[in-house]
Amino acid sequence: xxxxxxxxxxxxxxxxxxxxxxxxxxxxxxxxxxxxxxxxxxxxxxxxxxxxxxxxxxxxxxxxxxxxxxxxxxxxxxxxxxxxxxxxxxxxxxxxxxxxxxxxxxxxxxxxxxxxxxxxxxxxxxxxxxxxxxxxxxxxxxxxxxxxxxx
Amino acid sequence: xxxxxxxxxxxxxxxxxxxxxxxxxxxxxxxxxxxxxxxxxxxxxxxxxxxxxxxxxxxxxxxxxxxxxxxxxxxxxxxxxxxxxxxxxxxxxxxxxxxxxxxxxxxxxxxxxxxxxxxxxxxxxxxxxxxxxxxxxxxxxxxxxxxxxxxxxxxxxxxxxxxxxxxxxxxxxxxxxxxxxx
Numbered sequence: 001x002x003x004x005x006x007x008x009x010x011x012x013x014x015x016x017x018x019x020x021x022x023x024x025x026x027x028x029x030x031x032x033x034x035x036x037x038x039x040x041x042x043x044x045x046x047x048x049x050x051x052x053x054x055x056x057x058x059x060x061x062x063x064x065x066x067x068x069x070x071x072x073x074x075x076x077x078x079x080x081x082x083x084x085x086x087x088x089x090x091x092x093x094x095x096x097x098x099x100x101x102x103x104x105x106x107x108x109x110x111x112x113x114x115x116x117x118x119x120x121x122x123x124x125x126x127x128x129x130x131x132x133x134x135x136x137x138x139x140x141x142x143x144x145x146x147x148x149x150x151x
Numbered sequence: 152x153x154x155x156x157x158x159x160x161x162x163x164x165x166x167x168x169x170x171x172x173x174x175x176x177x178x179x180x181x182x183x184x185x186x187x188x189x190x191x192x193x194x195x196x197x198x199x200x201x202x203x204x205x206x207x208x209x210x211x212x213x214x215x216x217x218x219x220x221x222x223x224x225x226x227x228x229x230x231x232x233x234x235x236x237x238x239x240x241x242x243x244x245x246x247x248x249x250x251x252x253x254x255x256x257x258x259x260x261x262x263x264x265x266x267x268x269x270x271x272x273x274x275x276x277x278x279x280x281x282x283x284x285x286x287x288x289x290x291x292x293x294x295x296x297x298x299x300x301x302x303x304x305x306x307x308x309x310x311x312x313x314x315x316x317x318x319x320x321x322x323x324x325x326x327x328x329x330x331x332x333x
Contacts, residue, residue, distance in 0.1 A: 031203070036283040039199035041291070047207040054214060075314065082307055089300065099296035101281055108282075115283035121292045121299075128303060132310040133211055139317045140218055 009059050017059035024052040028130075035122040036115040042125030049126065050133040057137070074135035081127030088117050088124065155195055162188045175220040183213045200287045 032045030056064050092100030101116040108114060165184035172178050186209030193202035260266050273290055283289040291299050 036285050036288045036292075038285060039287070040203055041200065041285075041288050044200075044204045044207055047204070047211055051207065051210060054211070058214070078307070078310060082303065085300070085303060089296065099293070099300075101293055109278050110284050115281055115289070116293075118281065118283050118288055118292045121296070122288070125299070125303060129306065132306055135310055136313045137211075137215060137218075139313055140215060 013059050017055055021052050021055055024055065025049060028052060028126075032122055032126045033112065033119065036118045037110065037112070042122035043129050045122070046126035046129030046131075047133060049130040050137070053134050054137050057141070069134065071135060071138045074131045074138065077131035078128050078135060081124045081129075081131065084124035085121060085128065088121055092117075155192060158188045158192050158195075162192075176217065179213060179216045179220060182216070183209065186212070200285075 028045045028048035028051075030045075031040035031048060032042055035041035035045065053069055056068075089099045092098055092102050095102035101118070113119075162185045165181045165188065169178045169181035169185070172181065186205065190202045190206040190209065193199075193205055273294065274286055277286040277289040277294075278284060281289040281293045283293070
Protein backbone atom coordinates (compact mmCIF):
# COMPACT_ATOMS: atom_id res chain seq x y z
CA UNK A 1 0.00 0.00 0.00
CA UNK A 2 1.21 3.47 -0.77
CA UNK A 3 1.73 6.04 1.89
CA UNK A 4 -1.30 7.96 0.68
CA UNK A 5 -3.62 5.06 1.49
CA UNK A 6 -2.59 4.00 4.95
CA UNK A 7 -3.34 7.41 6.44
CA UNK A 8 -6.85 8.02 7.66
CA UNK A 9 -9.87 5.81 7.25
CA UNK A 10 -11.14 3.49 4.49
CA UNK A 11 -11.92 4.42 0.87
CA UNK A 12 -15.67 4.47 1.55
CA UNK A 13 -15.28 7.04 4.33
CA UNK A 14 -12.95 9.15 2.20
CA UNK A 15 -15.34 9.18 -0.77
CA UNK A 16 -18.37 10.07 1.34
CA UNK A 17 -16.35 12.79 3.07
CA UNK A 18 -15.24 14.22 -0.27
CA UNK A 19 -18.89 14.45 -1.35
CA UNK A 20 -20.36 15.83 1.86
CA UNK A 21 -17.74 18.14 3.34
CA UNK A 22 -18.66 20.98 0.99
CA UNK A 23 -22.32 20.67 1.90
CA UNK A 24 -21.48 20.75 5.61
CA UNK A 25 -19.41 23.89 5.07
CA UNK A 26 -22.26 25.48 3.08
CA UNK A 27 -24.78 24.59 5.82
CA UNK A 28 -22.55 26.28 8.40
CA UNK A 29 -22.30 29.43 6.29
CA UNK A 30 -26.09 29.42 5.82
CA UNK A 31 -26.66 29.09 9.59
CA UNK A 32 -24.33 32.05 10.21
CA UNK A 33 -25.70 34.38 7.53
CA UNK A 34 -29.34 33.64 8.44
CA UNK A 35 -28.69 33.86 12.18
CA UNK A 36 -30.91 36.95 12.52
CA UNK A 37 -33.78 35.39 10.54
CA UNK A 38 -34.02 31.70 11.49
CA UNK A 39 -32.83 29.58 14.43
CA UNK A 40 -29.07 29.35 14.63
CA UNK A 41 -26.44 32.01 14.76
CA UNK A 42 -22.75 32.63 15.01
CA UNK A 43 -21.99 30.04 17.68
CA UNK A 44 -23.77 27.06 16.09
CA UNK A 45 -22.62 27.98 12.57
CA UNK A 46 -19.01 28.38 13.69
CA UNK A 47 -19.07 24.96 15.34
CA UNK A 48 -20.51 23.41 12.14
CA UNK A 49 -17.67 24.93 10.07
CA UNK A 50 -15.13 23.60 12.57
CA UNK A 51 -16.84 20.20 12.25
CA UNK A 52 -16.35 20.26 8.47
CA UNK A 53 -12.60 20.70 8.95
CA UNK A 54 -12.55 18.08 11.74
CA UNK A 55 -14.36 15.71 9.35
CA UNK A 56 -11.61 16.21 6.74
CA UNK A 57 -8.97 15.63 9.38
CA UNK A 58 -10.53 12.42 10.71
CA UNK A 59 -11.14 10.90 7.27
CA UNK A 60 -7.84 11.76 5.59
CA UNK A 61 -5.47 11.43 8.52
CA UNK A 62 -3.64 13.83 10.78
CA UNK A 63 -2.50 16.70 8.62
CA UNK A 64 -5.00 16.88 5.74
CA UNK A 65 -6.98 19.81 7.10
CA UNK A 66 -3.94 21.33 8.75
CA UNK A 67 -2.53 21.98 5.27
CA UNK A 68 -5.56 24.11 4.43
CA UNK A 69 -5.91 25.74 7.83
CA UNK A 70 -2.74 25.54 9.93
CA UNK A 71 -2.56 25.78 13.69
CA UNK A 72 -0.92 29.18 13.49
CA UNK A 73 -3.73 30.48 11.27
CA UNK A 74 -6.41 29.24 13.67
CA UNK A 75 -4.94 31.48 16.35
CA UNK A 76 -4.84 34.42 13.94
CA UNK A 77 -8.44 33.94 12.75
CA UNK A 78 -9.69 33.52 16.30
CA UNK A 79 -8.01 36.76 17.38
CA UNK A 80 -9.43 38.46 14.26
CA UNK A 81 -12.96 37.42 15.25
CA UNK A 82 -12.51 38.70 18.80
CA UNK A 83 -11.11 42.04 17.56
CA UNK A 84 -13.98 42.37 15.04
CA UNK A 85 -16.59 41.79 17.76
CA UNK A 86 -14.98 44.33 20.08
CA UNK A 87 -14.58 46.86 17.24
CA UNK A 88 -18.31 46.62 16.46
CA UNK A 89 -19.06 47.16 20.15
CA UNK A 90 -16.73 50.17 20.38
CA UNK A 91 -18.07 51.74 17.15
CA UNK A 92 -21.44 51.90 18.87
CA UNK A 93 -20.00 54.34 21.41
CA UNK A 94 -19.88 56.99 18.70
CA UNK A 95 -23.65 56.71 18.20
CA UNK A 96 -25.03 56.18 21.66
CA UNK A 97 -23.30 53.56 23.75
CA UNK A 98 -21.40 50.31 23.99
CA UNK A 99 -23.06 47.72 21.67
CA UNK A 100 -25.38 50.36 20.18
CA UNK A 101 -27.10 49.00 17.04
CA UNK A 102 -25.94 51.91 14.88
CA UNK A 103 -26.91 50.40 11.51
CA UNK A 104 -30.45 49.54 12.60
CA UNK A 105 -33.01 51.03 10.18
CA UNK A 106 -31.39 49.56 7.06
CA UNK A 107 -33.94 47.29 5.40
CA UNK A 108 -37.14 45.52 6.30
CA UNK A 109 -37.26 42.81 8.98
CA UNK A 110 -37.00 39.40 7.35
CA UNK A 111 -34.57 40.41 4.62
CA UNK A 112 -30.99 39.14 4.53
CA UNK A 113 -29.60 42.66 4.92
CA UNK A 114 -31.43 43.87 7.98
CA UNK A 115 -31.15 43.97 11.76
CA UNK A 116 -28.20 46.39 11.79
CA UNK A 117 -24.98 45.01 13.24
CA UNK A 118 -26.43 41.65 14.35
CA UNK A 119 -25.32 39.75 11.18
CA UNK A 120 -21.83 41.28 11.46
CA UNK A 121 -21.62 40.22 15.10
CA UNK A 122 -22.73 36.72 14.05
CA UNK A 123 -19.87 36.55 11.52
CA UNK A 124 -17.34 37.72 14.14
CA UNK A 125 -18.51 35.13 16.67
CA UNK A 126 -18.48 32.37 14.06
CA UNK A 127 -14.84 33.16 13.14
CA UNK A 128 -13.89 33.09 16.81
CA UNK A 129 -15.75 29.89 17.73
CA UNK A 130 -14.90 27.91 14.60
CA UNK A 131 -11.20 28.74 14.61
CA UNK A 132 -10.96 28.26 18.37
CA UNK A 133 -12.54 24.80 18.40
CA UNK A 134 -10.53 23.65 15.38
CA UNK A 135 -7.38 24.94 17.08
CA UNK A 136 -8.18 22.86 20.17
CA UNK A 137 -8.73 19.79 17.97
CA UNK A 138 -5.43 20.30 16.11
CA UNK A 139 -3.56 20.79 19.37
CA UNK A 140 -4.85 17.50 20.75
CA UNK A 141 -3.84 15.63 17.58
CA UNK A 142 -0.35 17.18 17.49
CA UNK A 143 0.14 16.24 21.11
CA UNK A 144 -0.94 12.68 20.36
CA UNK A 145 1.53 12.39 17.48
CA UNK A 146 4.31 13.79 19.67
CA UNK A 147 3.61 11.21 22.37
CA UNK A 148 3.53 8.32 19.93
CA UNK A 149 6.87 9.42 18.44
CA UNK A 150 8.39 9.38 21.90
CA UNK A 151 7.47 5.72 22.50
CA UNK B 152 -45.41 15.25 27.84
CA UNK B 153 -44.78 11.48 28.18
CA UNK B 154 -41.94 11.58 25.62
CA UNK B 155 -40.22 14.22 27.76
CA UNK B 156 -40.15 11.86 30.76
CA UNK B 157 -38.94 8.97 28.59
CA UNK B 158 -36.05 11.11 27.37
CA UNK B 159 -35.27 12.30 30.90
CA UNK B 160 -35.13 8.68 32.06
CA UNK B 161 -32.85 7.86 29.13
CA UNK B 162 -30.54 10.72 30.14
CA UNK B 163 -30.34 9.51 33.75
CA UNK B 164 -29.65 5.95 32.56
CA UNK B 165 -26.92 7.20 30.20
CA UNK B 166 -25.27 9.24 32.94
CA UNK B 167 -25.25 6.28 35.35
CA UNK B 168 -23.84 3.97 32.65
CA UNK B 169 -21.13 6.55 31.84
CA UNK B 170 -20.00 6.53 35.46
CA UNK B 171 -20.24 2.81 36.09
CA UNK B 172 -18.87 1.21 32.90
CA UNK B 173 -15.19 0.27 32.91
CA UNK B 174 -14.40 0.76 29.22
CA UNK B 175 -13.62 4.44 28.50
CA UNK B 176 -15.00 4.35 24.94
CA UNK B 177 -18.34 2.99 26.19
CA UNK B 178 -18.43 5.77 28.77
CA UNK B 179 -17.93 8.37 26.02
CA UNK B 180 -20.77 6.84 23.98
CA UNK B 181 -23.03 6.96 27.04
CA UNK B 182 -22.17 10.66 27.52
CA UNK B 183 -23.15 11.17 23.88
CA UNK B 184 -26.58 9.62 24.62
CA UNK B 185 -27.10 12.20 27.37
CA UNK B 186 -26.24 15.09 25.02
CA UNK B 187 -28.39 13.91 22.11
CA UNK B 188 -31.40 13.25 24.38
CA UNK B 189 -30.94 16.76 25.85
CA UNK B 190 -30.96 18.22 22.33
CA UNK B 191 -34.26 16.45 21.50
CA UNK B 192 -35.72 17.71 24.78
CA UNK B 193 -34.82 21.28 23.81
CA UNK B 194 -36.54 20.71 20.47
CA UNK B 195 -39.69 19.40 22.21
CA UNK B 196 -39.71 22.45 24.48
CA UNK B 197 -39.70 24.67 21.34
CA UNK B 198 -36.14 26.03 21.68
CA UNK B 199 -34.60 25.25 18.27
CA UNK B 200 -31.66 27.66 18.77
CA UNK B 201 -30.50 25.89 21.91
CA UNK B 202 -31.16 22.46 20.37
CA UNK B 203 -28.96 23.27 17.36
CA UNK B 204 -26.13 24.60 19.52
CA UNK B 205 -26.43 21.66 21.91
CA UNK B 206 -26.24 19.00 19.18
CA UNK B 207 -23.22 20.50 17.35
CA UNK B 208 -21.27 21.18 20.56
CA UNK B 209 -22.10 17.66 21.74
CA UNK B 210 -20.71 16.18 18.51
CA UNK B 211 -17.47 18.17 18.87
CA UNK B 212 -17.15 17.17 22.52
CA UNK B 213 -17.71 13.47 21.78
CA UNK B 214 -15.18 13.54 18.91
CA UNK B 215 -12.58 15.22 21.13
CA UNK B 216 -13.23 12.76 23.97
CA UNK B 217 -12.94 9.75 21.63
CA UNK B 218 -9.70 11.09 20.13
CA UNK B 219 -8.37 11.77 23.62
CA UNK B 220 -9.24 8.33 25.03
CA UNK B 221 -9.04 5.89 22.13
CA UNK B 222 -5.38 5.28 21.37
CA UNK B 223 -3.83 6.12 24.67
CA UNK B 224 -3.13 3.97 27.67
CA UNK B 225 -4.62 5.82 30.57
CA UNK B 226 -3.56 4.52 33.94
CA UNK B 227 -6.63 3.05 35.59
CA UNK B 228 -6.66 3.00 39.33
CA UNK B 229 -9.39 1.24 41.21
CA UNK B 230 -10.07 2.73 44.57
CA UNK B 231 -11.97 1.09 47.38
CA UNK B 232 -15.19 2.37 48.86
CA UNK B 233 -14.86 5.59 50.79
CA UNK B 234 -17.37 5.68 53.67
CA UNK B 235 -16.93 9.42 54.21
CA UNK B 236 -17.67 10.25 50.57
CA UNK B 237 -20.73 8.02 50.52
CA UNK B 238 -21.99 9.61 53.76
CA UNK B 239 -21.54 13.14 52.35
CA UNK B 240 -23.28 12.14 49.12
CA UNK B 241 -26.32 10.81 50.96
CA UNK B 242 -26.34 13.87 53.22
CA UNK B 243 -26.35 16.36 50.32
CA UNK B 244 -28.94 14.32 48.40
CA UNK B 245 -31.21 14.44 51.45
CA UNK B 246 -30.65 18.18 51.85
CA UNK B 247 -31.47 18.75 48.18
CA UNK B 248 -34.71 16.73 48.46
CA UNK B 249 -35.78 18.65 51.59
CA UNK B 250 -34.99 22.01 49.91
CA UNK B 251 -36.95 20.99 46.80
CA UNK B 252 -39.97 19.95 48.86
CA UNK B 253 -39.91 23.23 50.81
CA UNK B 254 -39.47 25.35 47.66
CA UNK B 255 -41.95 23.63 45.38
CA UNK B 256 -44.69 22.89 47.94
CA UNK B 257 -46.41 26.16 47.05
CA UNK B 258 -46.45 25.15 43.38
CA UNK B 259 -44.40 26.21 40.36
CA UNK B 260 -45.57 28.76 37.85
CA UNK B 261 -47.04 26.96 34.81
CA UNK B 262 -44.88 26.28 31.75
CA UNK B 263 -44.56 29.28 29.46
CA UNK B 264 -45.60 31.81 32.10
CA UNK B 265 -42.45 32.84 33.99
CA UNK B 266 -42.52 34.73 37.26
CA UNK B 267 -40.35 37.52 35.81
CA UNK B 268 -42.42 39.77 33.55
CA UNK B 269 -39.34 41.34 31.87
CA UNK B 270 -39.15 38.45 29.37
CA UNK B 271 -42.46 39.57 27.85
CA UNK B 272 -40.81 42.77 26.64
CA UNK B 273 -38.54 41.02 24.13
CA UNK B 274 -41.05 39.12 21.94
CA UNK B 275 -43.25 42.21 21.75
CA UNK B 276 -40.55 44.77 20.90
CA UNK B 277 -37.65 42.86 19.32
CA UNK B 278 -38.67 43.14 15.65
CA UNK B 279 -39.41 46.86 15.86
CA UNK B 280 -36.40 47.57 18.05
CA UNK B 281 -33.68 45.60 16.24
CA UNK B 282 -35.12 44.42 12.92
CA UNK B 283 -34.17 40.78 13.59
CA UNK B 284 -36.98 38.26 13.12
CA UNK B 285 -35.10 35.71 15.26
CA UNK B 286 -35.86 37.06 18.72
CA UNK B 287 -33.20 34.90 20.39
CA UNK B 288 -30.56 36.45 18.13
CA UNK B 289 -31.79 39.94 18.90
CA UNK B 290 -31.56 39.22 22.63
CA UNK B 291 -28.08 37.68 22.69
CA UNK B 292 -26.51 40.15 20.24
CA UNK B 293 -28.36 43.37 21.02
CA UNK B 294 -30.23 43.58 24.34
CA UNK B 295 -27.86 41.29 26.21
CA UNK B 296 -24.69 41.71 24.14
CA UNK B 297 -22.63 42.15 27.31
CA UNK B 298 -23.42 38.53 28.22
CA UNK B 299 -22.26 37.41 24.77
CA UNK B 300 -19.05 39.38 25.22
CA UNK B 301 -18.45 37.58 28.51
CA UNK B 302 -19.17 34.21 26.92
CA UNK B 303 -16.79 34.98 24.05
CA UNK B 304 -14.14 35.93 26.61
CA UNK B 305 -14.63 32.63 28.41
CA UNK B 306 -14.19 30.67 25.18
CA UNK B 307 -11.14 32.76 24.22
CA UNK B 308 -9.56 32.06 27.60
CA UNK B 309 -10.28 28.33 27.24
CA UNK B 310 -8.65 28.17 23.80
CA UNK B 311 -5.62 30.17 24.96
CA UNK B 312 -5.34 27.83 27.95
CA UNK B 313 -5.41 24.69 25.81
CA UNK B 314 -2.91 26.11 23.31
CA UNK B 315 -0.57 27.13 26.13
CA UNK B 316 -0.75 24.00 28.28
CA UNK B 317 -0.52 21.55 25.36
CA UNK B 318 2.05 23.37 23.25
CA UNK B 319 4.78 21.12 21.89
CA UNK B 320 7.48 23.80 21.46
CA UNK B 321 8.52 24.10 25.09
CA UNK B 322 8.45 20.35 25.67
CA UNK B 323 10.79 19.67 22.77
CA UNK B 324 13.28 22.25 24.03
CA UNK B 325 13.23 20.66 27.47
CA UNK B 326 13.97 17.27 25.95
CA UNK B 327 16.91 18.68 23.95
CA UNK B 328 18.30 20.20 27.12
CA UNK B 329 18.16 16.84 28.89
CA UNK B 330 19.98 15.16 26.02
CA UNK B 331 22.71 17.81 26.15
CA UNK B 332 23.15 17.23 29.87
CA UNK B 333 23.46 13.50 29.39
